[in-house]
Amino acid sequence: MAIRTKRPKIKNIPYEEFKDNETYEKLVAELNANGVNVVVKTLDDLFDWGRSNSLWPLTFATSCCGIEFMAVCAARYDIARFGFEVTRNSPRQADVILVNGTITHKMAPVLKRLYDQMADPKYVVAIGGCAVAGGPFTKSYHVVKGVDKIIPVDVYVPGCPPRPESFLYGMMQLQRIVKAENFFGTTNRKQKDPQTLSESLESIREVVDKQQEA
């Protein structure tokens, strides 16, 4: 079990300097509540090291924060230092969805669909006040008050827009989460496994029954 308590190493920022280590430790404790196999864990660590250093984001930007995302990708802030530069245009190829900008009622089903299209393991980072909680538009009739109403969020980056530095900091927090995870096995799935055959048959039967009644 000694392996479990090992602290994830993130280049240039010592563990103590991260904010909110308590939440992080709680998360790790939850993940490992059932104990782990040492062999599997060693393999996990190897995979997680690779995964955390090559998180491929989906280019998903709806408004102002998206422009800051572009700035982060460009030369001065150079997101490539962390291995996040491979921005993908297709959700099928992406590991993490960075929600940059306001999500409106009309966009919400689209975002959910994009999220569903991504392959597991997948992560969500809410960037900016709008994605966190509706930002300056919380009183609007057409704005979703936080993307966590629609999809599970791993890291929140507040700001309007967040500075590139906080953007990168948020991404490092995500790296830590990735490093703590058990890759083998399905403990990290956020969604239920797809329906089993018998369950599907069950639901089909229900629909048929309803139609017959009608």
Place this chain on the structure above:
Amino acid sequence: MKTMEENKDLQTPAAAEPQKPADAAAPAAKPAAADKPAAAAKPAAARPQPKPEVPGENEIKPRLVELSALHDEMKRMRDEEKMDFLELITGVDWGEEGLGCVYNLWSTETGRREYVKAVCADRDAAFIPTVSDLWTIADIYEREVFDFYGIRFLGHKDMRRVFLREDWVGYPMRKDDKPEEQNPLNMENEVLSDTTVEYNRDADGRITETEHVVFAPDDYMVNIGPQHPSTHGVLHFRVALEGERIKKMDPKLGYIHRGIEKLNESYTYPQTLALTDRMDYLGAMQSRHALCMAIEKAASIEVSDRVQVVRTIMDELQRIDSHILFFSCLCQDMGATTAFLYGFRDREKVLDIFEETCGGRLILNYNMIGGLAADIHPNFQKRVKEFIPYMRKNLKEYYDIFINNVIARNRLIGVGRLSLEQVVSGGCTGPSGRASGWHNDVRKRQPYAAYGKVDFKEIVRTEGDSYARLLCRMDEIEQSLSIIEQLIDNIPEGPFQTKTKPIIKVPAGTYYSCVEGSRGEFGVYLESKGDKSPYRLHYRSTGLPLVWIMDTACRGELIADMMAINGTLDYVVPDIDR
């Protein structure tokens, strides 16, 4: 004073709570009381100034035209009075007086402006004749009014919702609508209809409906967006193809409609400022400048010369910022990633200057009613003076790396051509319109801030293709640099903020102000009942006409060129959707 008297009739129904028309006496007293302090403030504010400004100089007095005569009158004005530019249609809910629109017309030739108002008293069956056959831009403006106010336009070929979901209930901008209650978050995917309806009034005065087909079942369709990396935001085009050529295009907007105009109606004037930066974030300074200017002129608040000059410099820096980003994104869309990085390298320099003075990089929150949020940073002049030669030098690199590149030239020259008639009728202001030969620069046509004092060229080209639009913007960067150069050493001394009353109220009336934004004319239509919040605040989006002209520009072009056309038209979607 005359207009105030006139407007009193309008105020009564609107100031009354829609549910309680019975106690009409109390609301009637309210606007009168609200008028008084504003009227009293005018001489007081003007006293220390040598020459007092005309009170509410941006006030407009829309002329009421009967619905039956509206179409003929508009046609007459277009043909005989040369009102070729339909600037804006603003839907307004005037309470008991009814629903209606205000039309802004501006003649390119004579420079004259006209404002026309049409009111329909029947709120449940509001019909107004269309003008979309006279100006193509009216097509989308009228659909916008329909979407938010439920006014149907007789003879308009396509009365579908465009911003809100097609299954949306109610018309959110009406004062008595409860959009939240009627429309909880709906996670079902939106089903888009392929047909649309046209309303007409037959000889007996009955309303008839005609169905039109937008896309036939055997059309070959491609959906582009809403999640697409090249659309500069979330926007959905439904494209019908004929082989590889575009046959028809139907833009779907509203994926980033944030209800800003509705929010504004419940905010005080200083609060409304906060949202303008977030619409066109590459024209943050200019949009906010327009709103501040509209309120200042309407409430007769003087601003010092120092403020005017600083605002002008900031606007031009913002324009440079925007045009650099335009260049970068165009390169990125066309696959030239290296050029993208070059652009961002220079853009960071502008952002550094902004950051020192405003504290923000993108959302700047700098202009305030009556002045600026803070004085310029001590380093400001030095930094700007360093930036000007730096940018001039680097601009040449843009030509080497991309603009003169043979691939870029082949893909841009002659592609997406727009004629002068098309851009004027389509209301495409800004560099996109000037590339087709339309002299529409607000800085020249109606100088504001310090633009009257500086010497600069209005960049106009005649080719009208994607390449001309690109070159236009590159030349504008040079002009902006020259404007800044003329002003940077001549910033007059003075206060950076005029003292305003703690609660700012705008005298009752209707006002319109506009500025030249990064991508066209940005206008502010402000209707006030004398309260501390606006009765109606509507923005002339710079990008909406540009999106709407896409269909015209892309017809017959290859689908692969669509991104280049879209890139050179350069719109920002949150500004379109508001």
